[in-house]
Amino acid sequence: MAIELYRIDDRLIHGQVVVGWGQPLSLEFIVLVDDEVAESEWEQELYRMGVPPEMGVYFDSVASAVERLERYQADERRGILLTADIPSMAQLCADTGAIKRINVGGIHHRPGRIQRLRYVFLSPQEEEALRALEGRGIEITAQDVPAARPLPLSDMLSAEGVR
Amino acid sequence: MSERRALVAGHASFAEGIVSAVTQISGRGEVFLPFSNRDLSAKDVEKQMRDLASAPNVTTIFTDLPAGSCTMAARRILRDRPDLVLVTGANLATLLEFVFGDERGAVDMARYAVERGREALATVEDAGRKGSGGATHGD
Numbered sequence: 660m661a662i663e664l665y666r667i668d669d670r671l672i673h674g675q676v677v678v679g680w681g682q683p684l685s686l687e688f689i690v691l692v693d694d695e696v697a698e699s700e701w702e703q704e705l706y707r708m709g710v711p712p713e714m715g716v717y718f719d720s721v722a723s724a725v726e727r728l729e730r731y732q733a734d735e736r737r738g739i740l741l742t743a744d745i746p747s748m749a750q751l752c753a754d755t756g757a758i759k760r761i762n763v764g765g766i767h768h769r770p771g772r773i774q775r776l777r778y779v780f781l782s783p784q785e786e787e788a789l790r791a792l793e794g795r796g797i798e799i800t801a802q803d804v805p806a807a808r809p810l811p812l813s814d815m816l817s818a819e820g821v822r
Numbered sequence: 823m824s825e826r827r828a829l830v831a832g833h834a835s836f837a838e839g840i841v842s843a844v845t846q847i848s849g850r851g852e853v854f855l856p857f858s859n860r861d862l863s864a865k866d867v868e869k870q871m872r873d874l875a876s877a878p879n880v881t882t883i884f885t886d887l888p889a890g891s892c893t894m895a896a897r898r899i900l901r902d903r904p905d906l907v908l909v910t911g912a913n914l915a916t917l918l919e920f921v922f923g924d925e926r927g928a929v930d931m932a933r934y935a936v937e938r939g940r941e942a943l944a945t946v947e948d949a950g951r952k953g954s955g956g957a958t959h960g961d
Contacts, residue, residue, distance in 0.1 A: 664915065670863070670891045673889060673890055674887045677889040701901075724924075768861075769863070783862065
């Protein structure tokens with residue numbers, strides 16, 4: 660499989676992704692799935708500027724990613740797929756049935772969310788959505804950087820605050 | 823010396839650490855407003871950096887990593903604050919030049935500081951050979 664990591668991270672492309680994961684996984688392309696970014700050339704250029712020139716970046720809405728996921732998975736290069744939120748990743752999983760593991764890499768503070776980990780804040784609806792994904796056989800773990808221990812969903816949801 | 827100031831933004835304790843080094847060397851750490859993106863969403867990074875950048879005499883934003891969320895936020899801020907200059911990949915030599923620079927304009931000052939910061943990057947492969955780049959003064 661060419662997509663090494665399916666990551667939910669509200670910062671999308673940033674240092675942890677490009678350097679933290681990009682170097683140890685030898686990533687050669689990024690698929691950024693976000694309806695808002697897919698509509699804005701300015702946003703796309705912004706994210707493209709943050710990526711080394713040798714690394715490919717593809718921008719998709721959730722709908723276009725559903726159509727193209729098979730091609731990305733068949734790519735000979737190693738890639739990472741990013742969404743900024745749980746609903747986008749959940750939609751991608753539901754419409755393709757082709758994602759087996761999800762990495763929760765960064766969901767930060769917002770009103771209505773409870774802090775579970777240092778880098779994971781979740782609303783009750785978001786927790787339910789993650790449970791539903793796991794119920795469909797998808798492995799959910801929280802892990803901000805490769806050197807950290809991946810935490811299973813049950814540990815993530817039973818955590819109370821900073822870890 | 824100019825009264826210009828700058829926002830220094832980066833991962834974890836980067837900004838706090840590098841500003842403390844500026845203070846130790848120059849006694850002029852107040853020139854910089856340090857900011858950490860630690861545990862913040864992209865929106866909160868941008869909001870907090872925008873607030874800091876609106877302080878009096880801030881002309882420049884220094885960030886640590888070209889791909890980092892602080893750099894992304896700074897690019898968004900520059901979209902409606904064209905008076906600001908962004909410098910990515912900042913190092914200690916760059917910041918010191920900014921502190922001690924003359925009254926030239928923000929863009930020229932940033933370019934000059936970047937040149938000096940680049941010159942400070944050097945490899946020293948053994949004690950008997952000259953390094954590949956320039957050297958900078960230290961304490």
